[in-house]
Amino acid sequence: xxxxxxxxxxxxxxxxxYPERGWGMVKLTPEQPASLVRAxxxxxxPAAGAWGRRGSTTVRLESVDLATLQSxxxxxxxxxxxxxxxxxxx
Numbered sequence: 131x132x133x134x135x136x137x138x139x140x141x142x143x144x145x146x147x148y149p150e151r152g153w154g155m156v157k158l159t160p161e162q163p164a165s166l167v168r169a170x171x172x173x174x175x176p177a178a179g180a181w182g183r184r185g186s187t188t189v190r191l192e193s194v195d196l197a198t199l200q201s202x203x204x205x206x207x208x209x210x211x212x213x214x215x216x217x218x219x220x
Contacts (some may be wrong), residue, residue, distance in 0.1 A: 136203075143210035145202055149178070152192060157179040158185040170198060185209075 133147035145155045155177060158166075162185060166174040173194035178181035189199065208216060 138207055138210050139215065143206040149188060152190065156187050156189060156190045156202045157210055158169050158187050158202070158206055159209055161186045162205055162209075163187040166198070166202060170194060171199070174202075181188055217218040 133145055135142045135146075136144040143157045144162045146156045147153065160183065163174065163176055165183075166187065167176065169192065173190050175190075177186035177188050187202070189202065191199075194202075211219075
């Protein structure tokens with residue numbers, strides 16, 4: 131798709147350069163983005179269309195603080211990782 135992505139178990143949990151340069155995307159559950167968007171509305175926006183309704187959230191990289199980005203990436207990884215791998219990291 132012409133941008134780097136990050137995978138676990140062969141599935142994408144985050145990307146860079148989406149929807150454009152300077153942005154990324156994290157694959158969250160439908161419930162997870164609301165608190166991020168409320169806390170940092172300049173940094174987090176639901177992705178467009180069905181992806182956003184399913185929890186995919188775009189991140190403006192220059193606006194997000196490192197701790198919040200790390201937390202969002204960890205949540206996306208946990209949402210996507212196979213159960214066996216999750217048990218190894220508990």
